[in-house]
Amino acid sequence: MAYKKPESALVVLYDQHHRVLLLQRKDDPTFWQSVTGALEEGELPIETAYREVAEEIGIDAKAHGFKLKDHCKQNKYEIRSRWLHRYPPGTVFNTENVFSLQIDSALPLVLTEHLQYQWVSKEQALARLWSPSNKEAVSLFVPSVP
Template identity: 45%
Template sequence: MNAPRSPKIPESVLVVIHTPSLEVLLIERADAPGYWQSVTGSKDAVDEPLHLTCIREVAEETGIEIGSAAVPLANLSDWGLANVYEIYPRWRHRYAEGVTHNTEHVFGLQVPAGIAVRLAPREHTAFAWLPWREAADRCFSPSNAEAVLQLPRFAADTA
């Protein structure tokens, strides 16, 4: 018998994974077909540093290892943006009773074109590399779409 899961912490990261030519990786949720998004995930502990949440979530959801020779840690950038949004009712059961909002911190991750992606099948069923404008249009979450639309500005700052 499985032990009950601890409630999710209402603080998360959103990682816009992109190539130098601004193609964006989107992944389709297994629990919501047609819901395309960037890598997202909640902190595992209140004191978990956000960059470690990014490293863990990117590895879990895509198999991309931040800190490897192909994707140095320097390629992960904190965009200094945070979105506070209402948690969709369909997912509120994952949080402590009464929690209705989440704070999402936005990061960018530049990866080489053609990098291998290995999805976690319980979480995502498909992936696509799309030009940034198309990716923004496909995102189900308004905050995710807005983050993707910010990509050219943040990518230029790190070039």
């Protein structure tokens, strides 16, 4: 098994109504999150962000004219113990690059790595998200309803 690189992209997705897209993990149904994934060898964080959106929800953002916003923010967090085996031995921390993306919620989503998705209010997202860095990104980068 190839180890994951301990650097990732987090993409907070929201729609034209300022609702946040939440994804329920298959390997931990109590864990709701935004799109996220590890950088592949030679990949820039923004490339990872676009790739992960396409892989996890089936939306080619560039083809739809959606532009990722790079918040030039990195979070460093301790990797959950249940996932440490995915990283090189001795790796404890991951560096996360934060992005956001507004998409049209009328577009059909195709899930490949999650059980289900829900469009929820910003407040509901903040209450349900597991990851502190994901909560912070929603809080900071999803516009409030006017």
